[in-house]
Amino acid sequence: VVWDTLGNRQFCSYKITTKTQNFCRNEYNLTGLCNRSSCPLANSQYATIREEKGRCYLYMKTIERAAFPRRLWERVLLSKNYEKALEEIDENLIYWPRFIRHKCKQRFTKITQYLIRIRKLTLKRQRKLVPLRRKIERREKRREEKALIAAQLDNAIEKELLERLKQDTYGDIYNFPIHAFDKALQQQDAESESESDAEKEDEDDEDMDKREFVEADDSDLSDFEDMDKLETSSEEEQEEEEEVEKKTSLSRSKGKSPLKGPARRKRPYIEIEYEEETEPTTKTKAT
Amino acid sequence: EKLAAKKKRRKEREALGDKAPPKAVPKTIENQREYDETTVDPNDEEVAFDEATDEFAPYFNRQTVPKILITTSDRPRGRTVRFCEQLSTVIPNSHVYYRRGLALKRIIPQCIARDFTDLIVINEDRKIPNGLLLSHLPDGPTAHFRMSSVRLRKEIKRKGKEPTEHVPEIILNNFTTRLGHSVGRMFASLFPHDPQFIGRQVATFHNQRDYIFFRFHRYIFKSEKKVGIQELGPRFTLKLRSLQKGTFDSKFGEYEWIHKRREMDTSRRKFHL
Numbered sequence: 001v002v003w004d005t006l007g008n009r010q011f012c013s014y015k016i017t018t019k020t021q022n023f024c025r026n027e028y029n030l031t032g033l034c035n036r037s038s039c040p041l042a043n044s045q046y047a048t049i050r051e052e053k054g055r056c057y058l059y060m061k062t063i064e065r066a067a068f069p070r071r072l073w074e075r076v077l078l079s080k081n082y083e084k085a086l087e088e089i090d091e092n093l094i095y096w097p098r099f100i101r102h103k104c105k106q107r108f109t110k111i112t113q114y115l116i117r118i119r120k121l122t123l124k125r126q127r128k129l130v131p132l133r134r135k136i137e138r139r140e141k142r143r144e145e146k147a148l149i150a151a152q153l154d155n156a157i158e159k160e161l162l163e164r165l166k167q168d169t170y171g172d173i174y175n176f177p178i179h180a181f182d183k184a185l186q187q188q189d190a191e192s193e194s195e196s197d198a199e200k201e202d203e204d205d206e207d208m209d210k211r212e213f214v215e216a217d218d219s220d221l222s223d224f225e226d227m228d229k230l231e232t233s234s235e236e237e238q239e240e241e242e243e244v245e246k247k248t249s250l251s252r253s254k255g256k257s258p259l260k261g262p263a264r265r266k267r268p269y270i271e272i273e274y275e276e277e278t279e280p281t282t283k284t285k286a287t
Numbered sequence: 288e289k290l291a292a293k294k295k296r297r298k299e300r301e302a303l304g305d306k307a308p309p310k311a312v313p314k315t316i317e318n319q320r321e322y323d324e325t326t327v328d329p330n331d332e333e334v335a336f337d338e339a340t341d342e343f344a345p346y347f348n349r350q351t352v353p354k355i356l357i358t359t360s361d362r363p364r365g366r367t368v369r370f371c372e373q374l375s376t377v378i379p380n381s382h383v384y385y386r387r388g389l390a391l392k393r394i395i396p397q398c399i400a401r402d403f404t405d406l407i408v409i410n411e412d413r414k415i416p417n418g419l420l421l422s423h424l425p426d427g428p429t430a431h432f433r434m435s436s437v438r439l440r441k442e443i444k445r446k447g448k449e450p451t452e453h454v455p456e457i458i459l460n461n462f463t464t465r466l467g468h469s470v471g472r473m474f475a476s477l478f479p480h481d482p483q484f485i486g487r488q489v490a491t492f493h494n495q496r497d498y499i500f501f502r503f504h505r506y507i508f509k510s511e512k513k514v515g516i517q518e519l520g521p522r523f524t525l526k527l528r529s530l531q532k533g534t535f536d537s538k539f540g541e542y543e544w545i546h547k548r549r550e551m552d553t554s555r556r557k558f559h560l
Binding site for chain 2: 124125136140141143144146147148150151153154156157158160161162164165170
Protein backbone atom coordinates (compact mmCIF):
# COMPACT_ATOMS: atom_id res chain seq x y z
CA VAL A 1 0.00 0.00 0.00
CA VAL A 2 2.68 2.40 1.07
CA TRP A 3 4.82 1.53 -1.82
CA ASP A 4 2.00 1.98 -4.26
CA THR A 5 1.32 5.45 -3.09
CA LEU A 6 4.66 6.84 -2.04
CA GLY A 7 7.30 4.76 -3.62
CA ASN A 8 6.56 4.53 -7.22
CA ARG A 9 3.73 6.83 -7.99
CA GLN A 10 3.53 9.91 -5.92
CA PHE A 11 6.10 11.96 -4.17
CA CYS A 12 8.58 10.51 -1.68
CA SER A 13 10.80 13.12 -0.17
CA TYR A 14 13.68 10.73 0.26
CA LYS A 15 13.74 9.75 -3.35
CA ILE A 16 16.31 11.17 -5.71
CA THR A 17 16.14 10.35 -9.36
CA THR A 18 19.04 10.45 -11.74
CA LYS A 19 19.22 9.40 -15.34
CA THR A 20 19.91 5.74 -14.69
CA GLN A 21 18.84 5.12 -11.13
CA ASN A 22 16.70 6.10 -8.19
CA PHE A 23 18.34 6.71 -4.87
CA CYS A 24 16.82 6.78 -1.43
CA ARG A 25 18.09 9.37 0.99
CA ASN A 26 16.61 7.79 4.04
CA GLU A 27 19.23 7.19 6.72
CA TYR A 28 17.81 3.81 7.59
CA ASN A 29 18.01 2.51 4.07
CA LEU A 30 20.06 -0.66 3.69
CA THR A 31 21.29 -0.25 0.17
CA GLY A 32 21.18 3.24 -1.16
CA LEU A 33 18.66 2.64 -3.83
CA CYS A 34 14.95 3.24 -3.97
CA ASN A 35 13.48 -0.23 -4.41
CA ARG A 36 10.41 -2.02 -3.24
CA SER A 37 12.57 -4.34 -1.16
CA SER A 38 14.88 -1.74 0.28
CA CYS A 39 12.54 1.03 1.23
CA PRO A 40 12.39 1.38 5.00
CA LEU A 41 9.00 3.06 4.74
CA ALA A 42 7.35 0.40 2.67
CA ASN A 43 8.71 -2.64 4.52
CA SER A 44 7.33 -3.30 7.96
CA GLN A 45 10.14 -5.70 8.85
CA TYR A 46 13.45 -4.03 8.16
CA ALA A 47 17.05 -3.90 9.44
CA THR A 48 20.07 -1.73 8.80
CA ILE A 49 23.61 -1.30 9.96
CA ARG A 50 24.71 2.17 10.93
CA GLU A 51 27.88 3.31 12.57
CA GLU A 52 28.42 6.01 15.08
CA LYS A 53 31.84 7.24 16.21
CA GLY A 54 33.55 4.14 14.93
CA ARG A 55 31.14 1.60 16.53
CA CYS A 56 28.58 -0.31 14.45
CA TYR A 57 24.98 -0.82 15.45
CA LEU A 58 22.27 -3.04 14.05
CA TYR A 59 18.92 -1.32 13.78
CA MET A 60 15.76 -3.40 13.50
CA LYS A 61 12.15 -2.52 12.81
CA THR A 62 9.25 -4.94 13.37
CA ILE A 63 5.56 -4.85 12.73
CA GLU A 64 4.65 -4.97 16.41
CA ARG A 65 6.12 -1.59 17.02
CA ALA A 66 4.64 0.08 13.98
CA ALA A 67 2.30 2.10 16.13
CA PHE A 68 5.04 3.62 18.29
CA PRO A 69 7.29 5.69 16.13
CA ARG A 70 9.56 6.49 19.04
CA ARG A 71 10.32 2.88 19.79
CA LEU A 72 10.23 1.80 16.20
CA TRP A 73 13.92 1.21 15.63
CA GLU A 74 15.63 -1.17 17.99
CA ARG A 75 19.40 -0.84 18.30
CA VAL A 76 21.96 -3.52 19.02
CA LEU A 77 25.65 -2.80 19.51
CA LEU A 78 27.86 -5.12 17.48
CA SER A 79 31.17 -6.36 18.76
CA LYS A 80 34.41 -5.01 17.43
CA ASN A 81 35.53 -8.37 16.28
CA TYR A 82 34.52 -8.87 12.67
CA GLU A 83 33.51 -12.52 12.82
CA LYS A 84 31.75 -12.18 16.11
CA ALA A 85 29.78 -9.26 14.78
CA LEU A 86 28.69 -11.30 11.79
CA GLU A 87 27.48 -14.04 14.11
CA GLU A 88 25.61 -11.47 16.14
CA ILE A 89 23.89 -10.20 13.03
CA ASP A 90 22.91 -13.74 12.18
CA GLU A 91 21.50 -14.53 15.55
CA ASN A 92 19.55 -11.30 15.71
CA LEU A 93 18.07 -11.62 12.25
CA ILE A 94 17.56 -15.32 12.54
CA TYR A 95 14.22 -15.81 10.86
CA TRP A 96 14.35 -12.78 8.67
CA PRO A 97 14.23 -12.78 4.87
CA ARG A 98 17.46 -13.72 3.16
CA PHE A 99 17.71 -10.45 1.29
CA ILE A 100 17.85 -8.32 4.40
CA ARG A 101 20.34 -10.57 6.16
CA HIS A 102 22.63 -10.66 3.18
CA LYS A 103 22.54 -6.96 2.59
CA CYS A 104 23.11 -6.25 6.24
CA LYS A 105 26.25 -8.28 6.27
CA GLN A 106 27.47 -6.65 3.09
CA ARG A 107 26.91 -3.21 4.48
CA PHE A 108 28.66 -4.11 7.69
CA THR A 109 31.68 -5.33 5.78
CA LYS A 110 31.90 -2.14 3.79
CA ILE A 111 31.60 0.00 6.87
CA THR A 112 34.37 -1.80 8.71
CA GLN A 113 36.62 -1.49 5.72
CA TYR A 114 36.25 2.22 5.46
CA LEU A 115 36.74 2.65 9.17
CA ILE A 116 40.03 0.82 8.92
CA ARG A 117 41.09 3.08 6.08
CA ILE A 118 40.25 6.20 8.04
CA ARG A 119 42.35 5.04 10.93
CA LYS A 120 45.30 4.34 8.67
CA LEU A 121 45.11 7.67 6.94
CA THR A 122 44.99 9.71 10.10
CA LEU A 123 48.35 8.25 11.05
CA LYS A 124 50.00 9.33 7.86
CA ARG A 125 50.66 12.90 6.81
CA GLN A 126 47.57 14.81 5.99
CA ARG A 127 47.47 17.50 3.44
CA LYS A 128 46.02 20.67 4.75
CA LEU A 129 44.37 22.92 2.23
CA VAL A 130 44.74 26.56 2.96
CA PRO A 131 42.39 28.74 0.96
CA LEU A 132 43.85 31.62 -0.95
CA ARG A 133 42.28 34.97 -0.45
CA ARG A 134 41.92 36.78 -3.68
CA LYS A 135 42.14 40.26 -2.29
CA ILE A 136 45.26 39.43 -0.38
CA GLU A 137 46.84 37.77 -3.34
CA ARG A 138 46.25 40.81 -5.46
CA ARG A 139 47.60 43.08 -2.79
CA GLU A 140 50.71 41.01 -2.36
CA LYS A 141 51.33 40.90 -6.05
CA ARG A 142 51.03 44.61 -6.39
CA ARG A 143 53.33 45.25 -3.49
CA GLU A 144 55.87 42.90 -4.89
CA GLU A 145 55.91 44.71 -8.20
CA LYS A 146 56.36 48.02 -6.52
CA ALA A 147 59.08 46.65 -4.34
CA LEU A 148 60.84 45.33 -7.39
CA ILE A 149 60.77 48.72 -9.02
CA ALA A 150 61.96 50.38 -5.86
CA ALA A 151 64.73 47.90 -5.44
CA GLN A 152 66.59 48.74 -8.64
CA LEU A 153 68.40 45.49 -8.39
CA ASP A 154 70.89 45.97 -11.17
CA ASN A 155 72.10 49.24 -9.81
CA ALA A 156 72.34 47.88 -6.33
CA ILE A 157 74.35 44.89 -7.43
CA GLU A 158 76.67 46.98 -9.52
CA LYS A 159 77.24 49.37 -6.68
CA GLU A 160 77.98 46.56 -4.34
CA LEU A 161 80.45 44.97 -6.69
CA LEU A 162 82.25 48.24 -7.23
CA GLU A 163 82.41 48.73 -3.50
CA ARG A 164 84.00 45.37 -3.10
CA LEU A 165 86.44 46.13 -5.82
CA LYS A 166 87.43 49.34 -4.11
CA GLN A 167 87.93 47.60 -0.86
CA ASP A 168 90.29 45.19 -2.45
CA THR A 169 88.37 42.08 -1.67
CA TYR A 170 89.32 40.67 -5.01
CA GLY A 171 92.96 41.00 -4.35
CA ASP A 172 95.21 40.70 -7.23
CA ILE A 173 92.98 39.44 -9.92
CA TYR A 174 91.90 42.63 -11.55
CA ASN A 175 94.60 44.83 -12.86
CA PHE A 176 93.29 48.18 -11.93
CA PRO A 177 96.41 49.16 -10.10
CA ILE A 178 95.22 52.62 -9.33
CA HIS A 179 93.23 51.52 -6.36
CA ALA A 180 95.95 49.41 -4.90
CA PHE A 181 98.56 52.09 -5.19
CA ASP A 182 96.23 54.73 -3.94
CA LYS A 183 95.53 52.66 -0.93
CA ALA A 184 99.15 51.92 -0.35
CA LEU A 185 100.05 55.58 -0.56
CA GLN A 186 97.30 56.64 1.71
CA GLN A 187 98.08 53.94 4.19
CA GLN A 188 101.54 55.28 4.52
CA ASP A 189 100.19 58.72 5.12
CA ALA A 190 97.82 59.04 7.99
CA GLU A 191 95.93 57.18 10.59
CA SER A 192 92.68 58.63 9.37
CA GLU A 193 92.98 56.25 6.50
CA SER A 194 93.27 53.29 8.80
CA GLU A 195 90.32 54.55 10.75
CA SER A 196 88.22 54.71 7.68
CA ASP A 197 89.44 51.26 6.78
CA ALA A 198 88.43 50.03 10.19
CA GLU A 199 85.02 51.51 9.63
CA LYS A 200 84.82 49.82 6.32
CA GLU A 201 85.83 46.59 7.93
CA ASP A 202 83.10 47.01 10.48
CA GLU A 203 80.64 47.52 7.72
CA ASP A 204 82.03 44.47 6.11
CA ASP A 205 81.40 42.50 9.24
CA GLU A 206 77.94 43.93 9.23
CA ASP A 207 77.32 42.64 5.78
CA MET A 208 77.39 39.22 7.18
CA ASP A 209 79.44 37.54 4.57
CA LYS A 210 82.69 39.31 4.45
CA ARG A 211 84.73 37.96 7.24
CA GLU A 212 86.95 36.17 4.86
CA PHE A 213 87.12 39.28 2.78
CA VAL A 214 88.37 41.24 5.71
CA GLU A 215 91.16 38.82 6.22
CA ALA A 216 91.99 38.89 2.59
CA ASP A 217 91.92 42.66 2.83
CA ASP A 218 94.61 42.73 5.44
CA SER A 219 96.84 40.27 3.74
CA ASP A 220 96.58 41.95 0.40
CA LEU A 221 97.28 45.35 1.75
CA SER A 222 100.23 44.04 3.64
CA ASP A 223 101.41 42.42 0.47
CA PHE A 224 101.30 45.67 -1.32
CA GLU A 225 103.07 47.41 1.43
CA ASP A 226 105.77 44.82 1.36
CA MET A 227 106.00 45.19 -2.34
CA ASP A 228 106.47 48.88 -1.98
CA LYS A 229 109.17 48.44 0.53
CA LEU A 230 110.96 45.71 -1.31
CA GLU A 231 111.25 47.49 -4.58
CA THR A 232 114.63 49.08 -4.52
CA SER A 233 115.09 50.22 -8.05
CA SER A 234 114.35 53.86 -8.08
CA GLU A 235 113.35 53.75 -11.69
CA GLU A 236 110.43 51.56 -10.97
CA GLU A 237 109.41 53.69 -8.11
CA GLN A 238 109.57 56.75 -10.20
CA GLU A 239 107.65 55.05 -12.89
CA GLU A 240 105.05 53.94 -10.46
CA GLU A 241 104.77 57.35 -9.01
CA GLU A 242 104.44 58.81 -12.40
CA GLU A 243 101.87 56.29 -13.33
CA VAL A 244 100.05 56.92 -10.15
CA GLU A 245 100.16 60.63 -10.61
CA LYS A 246 99.12 60.39 -14.16
CA LYS A 247 96.34 58.08 -13.27
CA THR A 248 95.15 60.08 -10.36
CA SER A 249 95.17 63.25 -12.37
CA LEU A 250 93.45 61.58 -15.20
CA SER A 251 90.92 60.00 -12.96
CA ARG A 252 90.20 63.27 -11.32
CA SER A 253 89.82 65.03 -14.55
CA LYS A 254 87.95 62.49 -16.47
CA GLY A 255 86.57 60.06 -14.01
CA LYS A 256 87.50 57.23 -16.29
CA SER A 257 91.07 56.21 -16.66
CA PRO A 258 92.32 54.39 -19.70
CA LEU A 259 93.48 50.92 -19.10
CA LYS A 260 97.13 50.65 -18.82
CA GLY A 261 97.52 47.05 -18.02
CA PRO A 262 96.51 44.26 -20.24
CA ALA A 263 93.22 45.10 -21.79
CA ARG A 264 90.74 42.35 -21.76
CA ARG A 265 88.30 41.35 -24.39
CA LYS A 266 84.87 41.77 -22.99
CA ARG A 267 81.77 39.86 -23.73
CA PRO A 268 81.38 39.48 -27.43
CA TYR A 269 78.73 42.11 -27.85
CA ILE A 270 80.50 45.05 -26.22
CA GLU A 271 83.03 47.00 -28.22
CA ILE A 272 86.42 47.83 -26.87
CA GLU A 273 86.86 51.51 -26.42
CA TYR A 274 90.55 51.82 -25.76
CA GLU A 275 93.00 51.92 -28.55
CA GLU A 276 96.29 51.83 -26.76
CA GLU A 277 96.99 48.40 -25.53
CA THR A 278 100.24 47.18 -24.20
CA GLU A 279 99.59 43.51 -23.99
CA PRO A 280 96.19 42.59 -25.17
CA THR A 281 95.22 39.31 -23.60
CA THR A 282 91.99 37.71 -24.44
CA LYS A 283 90.01 36.29 -21.62
CA THR A 284 87.42 33.73 -22.46
CA LYS A 285 84.26 33.09 -20.57
CA ALA A 286 85.37 29.65 -19.58
CA THR A 287 87.85 30.96 -17.04
CA GLU B 288 45.44 73.11 -7.12
CA LYS B 289 48.53 71.07 -6.65
CA LEU B 290 49.61 71.70 -10.19
CA ALA B 291 49.23 75.40 -9.69
CA ALA B 292 51.33 75.29 -6.55
CA LYS B 293 54.00 73.28 -8.31
CA LYS B 294 54.17 75.68 -11.18
CA LYS B 295 54.47 78.61 -8.86
CA ARG B 296 57.29 76.93 -7.01
CA ARG B 297 59.13 76.15 -10.18
CA LYS B 298 58.81 79.70 -11.35
CA GLU B 299 60.18 80.96 -8.08
CA ARG B 300 63.10 78.62 -8.36
CA GLU B 301 63.92 79.75 -11.84
CA ALA B 302 63.55 83.34 -10.80
CA LEU B 303 65.94 82.95 -7.91
CA GLY B 304 68.48 81.14 -10.04
CA ASP B 305 71.53 80.22 -8.05
CA LYS B 306 70.18 81.26 -4.72
CA ALA B 307 67.26 78.89 -4.94
CA PRO B 308 66.82 76.55 -1.99
CA PRO B 309 67.79 72.98 -2.72
CA LYS B 310 65.23 70.64 -4.14
CA ALA B 311 63.14 68.81 -1.64
CA VAL B 312 63.78 65.13 -1.29
CA PRO B 313 60.76 63.14 -2.45
CA LYS B 314 59.10 60.98 0.12
CA THR B 315 59.45 57.29 -0.56
CA ILE B 316 58.22 54.37 1.41
CA GLU B 317 61.74 53.59 2.40
CA ASN B 318 62.14 57.10 3.72
CA GLN B 319 58.93 56.99 5.64
CA ARG B 320 59.46 53.56 7.01
CA GLU B 321 58.26 53.24 10.54
CA TYR B 322 61.03 52.82 12.95
CA ASP B 323 61.52 49.20 13.89
CA GLU B 324 62.94 48.70 17.31
CA THR B 325 64.73 45.56 16.35
CA THR B 326 66.92 47.27 13.81
CA VAL B 327 70.46 46.19 14.22
CA ASP B 328 72.97 48.81 15.08
CA PRO B 329 76.32 48.11 13.45
CA ASN B 330 78.10 48.40 16.75
CA ASP B 331 75.72 46.40 18.79
CA GLU B 332 77.62 44.04 21.01
CA GLU B 333 74.71 41.95 22.03
CA VAL B 334 73.92 41.16 18.45
CA ALA B 335 77.52 40.36 17.73
CA PHE B 336 77.65 38.06 20.70
CA ASP B 337 74.43 36.38 19.68
CA GLU B 338 75.69 35.80 16.23
CA ALA B 339 78.86 34.31 17.53
CA THR B 340 76.99 31.74 19.52
CA ASP B 341 73.95 30.86 17.46
CA GLU B 342 73.50 27.91 15.20
CA PHE B 343 75.46 29.38 12.36
CA ALA B 344 78.61 29.93 14.33
CA PRO B 345 80.24 26.70 13.14
CA TYR B 346 79.58 27.73 9.58
CA PHE B 347 81.02 31.17 10.00
CA ASN B 348 84.01 29.77 11.80
CA ARG B 349 84.52 27.47 8.86
CA GLN B 350 84.10 24.30 10.74
CA THR B 351 81.37 22.92 8.55
CA VAL B 352 81.02 22.76 4.82
CA PRO B 353 77.48 23.23 3.61
CA LYS B 354 75.80 20.29 1.97
CA ILE B 355 72.32 20.90 0.75
CA LEU B 356 69.44 18.59 -0.01
CA ILE B 357 66.83 19.94 -2.36
CA THR B 358 63.50 18.22 -2.65
CA THR B 359 59.92 18.99 -3.52
CA SER B 360 56.48 18.13 -2.31
CA ASP B 361 54.79 15.02 -3.66
CA ARG B 362 54.55 14.45 -7.33
CA PRO B 363 56.46 17.38 -8.71
CA ARG B 364 55.46 18.62 -12.11
CA GLY B 365 57.86 19.48 -14.91
CA ARG B 366 58.41 23.09 -14.09
CA THR B 367 59.23 22.39 -10.51
CA VAL B 368 61.63 19.64 -11.43
CA ARG B 369 63.47 21.88 -13.82
CA PHE B 370 63.58 24.63 -11.25
CA CYS B 371 65.08 22.24 -8.74
CA GLU B 372 67.76 21.23 -11.15
CA GLN B 373 68.66 24.81 -11.91
CA LEU B 374 68.73 25.66 -8.25
CA SER B 375 71.12 22.84 -7.65
CA THR B 376 73.50 24.22 -10.25
CA VAL B 377 73.39 27.59 -8.57
CA ILE B 378 74.11 26.28 -5.10
CA PRO B 379 77.31 24.31 -5.00
CA ASN B 380 77.40 20.99 -3.20
CA SER B 381 73.68 20.41 -3.43
CA HIS B 382 71.74 17.31 -4.35
CA VAL B 383 68.23 16.90 -5.64
CA TYR B 384 66.24 13.94 -4.42
CA TYR B 385 62.74 12.96 -5.33
CA ARG B 386 60.32 12.79 -2.55
CA ARG B 387 58.21 9.77 -3.00
CA GLY B 388 55.67 10.36 -0.34
CA LEU B 389 58.17 10.40 2.48
CA ALA B 390 57.32 12.21 5.65
CA LEU B 391 59.59 15.12 6.47
CA LYS B 392 59.82 14.10 10.05
CA ARG B 393 61.43 10.86 9.00
CA ILE B 394 63.81 12.13 6.40
CA ILE B 395 65.28 14.74 8.69
CA PRO B 396 67.08 12.28 10.95
CA GLN B 397 68.30 10.48 7.88
CA CYS B 398 69.69 13.69 6.49
CA ILE B 399 71.46 14.48 9.70
CA ALA B 400 72.96 11.03 9.66
CA ARG B 401 74.28 11.58 6.18
CA ASP B 402 75.86 14.86 7.09
CA PHE B 403 73.65 17.30 5.30
CA THR B 404 73.67 20.81 6.66
CA ASP B 405 70.60 22.24 4.99
CA LEU B 406 67.33 21.06 3.59
CA ILE B 407 65.30 22.89 0.99
CA VAL B 408 61.78 21.78 0.19
CA ILE B 409 60.04 23.42 -2.69
CA ASN B 410 56.32 23.26 -2.40
CA GLU B 411 54.27 23.09 -5.51
CA ASP B 412 50.77 24.07 -6.42
CA ARG B 413 49.16 23.67 -9.81
CA LYS B 414 52.37 22.89 -11.57
CA ILE B 415 54.30 25.90 -10.38
CA PRO B 416 56.52 26.15 -7.35
CA ASN B 417 55.07 28.47 -4.79
CA GLY B 418 56.65 27.76 -1.45
CA LEU B 419 60.11 27.23 -0.09
CA LEU B 420 61.04 25.67 3.18
CA LEU B 421 64.60 26.17 4.26
CA SER B 422 65.81 24.23 7.22
CA HIS B 423 69.23 24.31 8.74
CA LEU B 424 69.77 20.77 9.72
CA PRO B 425 71.62 20.00 12.85
CA ASP B 426 68.79 21.42 14.85
CA GLY B 427 68.78 24.78 13.24
CA PRO B 428 66.07 27.28 12.43
CA THR B 429 63.49 26.59 9.79
CA ALA B 430 62.18 29.32 7.58
CA HIS B 431 59.09 29.01 5.47
CA PHE B 432 58.73 31.33 2.51
CA ARG B 433 56.15 31.96 -0.07
CA MET B 434 57.80 31.96 -3.47
CA SER B 435 56.51 33.95 -6.39
CA SER B 436 57.48 35.01 -9.88
CA VAL B 437 59.80 32.16 -10.57
CA ARG B 438 61.67 32.47 -13.83
CA LEU B 439 63.55 29.54 -15.24
CA ARG B 440 66.77 30.00 -17.06
CA LYS B 441 65.35 29.92 -20.50
CA GLU B 442 62.76 32.53 -19.69
CA ILE B 443 65.31 35.13 -18.75
CA LYS B 444 66.42 37.33 -21.57
CA ARG B 445 70.13 36.88 -21.70
CA LYS B 446 72.81 35.55 -23.89
CA GLY B 447 75.05 33.82 -21.39
CA LYS B 448 75.81 30.22 -20.79
CA GLU B 449 75.18 28.04 -17.78
CA PRO B 450 76.70 28.83 -14.44
CA THR B 451 79.97 27.05 -13.93
CA GLU B 452 81.03 25.04 -10.97
CA HIS B 453 82.78 27.90 -9.24
CA VAL B 454 81.60 28.96 -5.87
CA PRO B 455 79.71 32.19 -6.27
CA GLU B 456 79.94 35.29 -4.16
CA ILE B 457 77.01 36.41 -2.16
CA ILE B 458 75.40 39.77 -1.74
CA LEU B 459 72.90 40.26 1.04
CA ASN B 460 71.20 43.61 0.86
CA ASN B 461 68.99 45.45 3.26
CA PHE B 462 68.62 42.93 6.02
CA THR B 463 68.35 45.38 8.82
CA THR B 464 66.36 44.00 11.71
CA ARG B 465 67.25 41.12 13.99
CA LEU B 466 64.87 38.91 12.08
CA GLY B 467 66.41 40.02 8.84
CA HIS B 468 69.81 39.25 10.22
CA SER B 469 68.97 35.70 11.09
CA VAL B 470 67.33 35.12 7.75
CA GLY B 471 70.33 36.59 6.01
CA ARG B 472 72.67 34.32 7.88
CA MET B 473 70.56 31.39 6.89
CA PHE B 474 71.00 32.29 3.28
CA ALA B 475 74.68 32.86 3.72
CA SER B 476 75.13 29.48 5.25
CA LEU B 477 73.87 27.81 2.10
CA PHE B 478 76.96 28.74 0.16
CA PRO B 479 80.52 27.72 0.89
CA HIS B 480 82.43 30.33 2.67
CA ASP B 481 85.22 30.93 0.21
CA PRO B 482 83.98 32.28 -3.06
CA GLN B 483 86.08 31.69 -6.09
CA PHE B 484 86.54 35.03 -7.69
CA ILE B 485 87.74 33.46 -10.88
CA GLY B 486 84.24 32.33 -11.53
CA ARG B 487 82.93 35.89 -11.36
CA GLN B 488 79.52 34.75 -10.30
CA VAL B 489 77.43 36.42 -7.69
CA ALA B 490 74.21 35.39 -6.03
CA THR B 491 72.16 38.24 -4.65
CA PHE B 492 69.52 38.22 -1.97
CA HIS B 493 68.03 41.67 -1.94
CA ASN B 494 65.45 42.54 0.63
CA GLN B 495 63.05 45.31 -0.22
CA ARG B 496 59.89 45.94 1.75
CA ASP B 497 59.88 42.40 3.09
CA TYR B 498 60.27 40.81 -0.31
CA ILE B 499 63.55 39.01 -0.89
CA PHE B 500 64.62 39.00 -4.51
CA PHE B 501 67.07 36.37 -5.57
CA ARG B 502 69.19 36.90 -8.64
CA PHE B 503 72.21 35.14 -10.02
CA HIS B 504 74.59 37.11 -12.19
CA ARG B 505 77.92 36.97 -13.82
CA TYR B 506 79.86 40.17 -13.54
CA ILE B 507 82.78 41.65 -15.34
CA PHE B 508 84.69 44.78 -14.58
CA LYS B 509 85.06 46.92 -17.62
CA SER B 510 87.02 49.53 -15.73
CA GLU B 511 87.32 50.69 -12.18
CA LYS B 512 84.12 52.54 -12.21
CA LYS B 513 82.03 50.36 -14.41
CA VAL B 514 80.90 46.84 -14.02
CA GLY B 515 78.70 44.87 -16.31
CA ILE B 516 76.42 42.18 -15.08
CA GLN B 517 74.68 39.50 -17.01
CA GLU B 518 71.91 37.53 -15.53
CA LEU B 519 72.11 33.81 -15.63
CA GLY B 520 70.41 31.30 -13.47
CA PRO B 521 66.91 31.29 -12.15
CA ARG B 522 65.29 34.14 -10.32
CA PHE B 523 62.54 34.19 -7.76
CA THR B 524 61.13 36.31 -4.97
CA LEU B 525 60.47 35.14 -1.46
CA LYS B 526 58.31 36.43 1.30
CA LEU B 527 58.91 35.15 4.78
CA ARG B 528 55.96 33.47 6.35
CA SER B 529 57.34 31.94 9.49
CA LEU B 530 60.56 31.22 11.26
CA GLN B 531 60.80 28.25 13.58
CA LYS B 532 63.44 27.61 16.14
CA GLY B 533 64.10 23.93 15.64
CA THR B 534 63.84 21.79 12.57
CA PHE B 535 60.59 21.43 10.75
CA ASP B 536 57.73 20.50 12.99
CA SER B 537 54.39 22.02 12.30
CA LYS B 538 52.59 20.95 15.44
CA PHE B 539 55.03 21.15 18.27
CA GLY B 540 57.58 23.52 16.91
CA GLU B 541 58.51 26.70 18.64
CA TYR B 542 57.83 29.53 16.29
CA GLU B 543 60.08 32.50 16.50
CA TRP B 544 58.08 34.61 14.11
CA ILE B 545 54.86 34.09 12.20
CA HIS B 546 53.38 36.50 9.76
CA LYS B 547 50.06 37.47 11.16
CA ARG B 548 48.09 39.22 8.56
CA ARG B 549 45.74 41.13 10.80
CA GLU B 550 48.41 42.59 12.98
CA MET B 551 51.30 43.03 10.67
CA ASP B 552 49.73 44.14 7.46
CA THR B 553 47.96 47.15 8.85
CA SER B 554 50.44 49.82 7.97
CA ARG B 555 51.91 50.40 4.57
CA ARG B 556 55.15 51.60 5.98
CA LYS B 557 55.95 48.91 8.44
CA PHE B 558 58.27 46.12 7.44
CA HIS B 559 59.73 43.34 9.43
CA LEU B 560 62.77 42.12 7.63
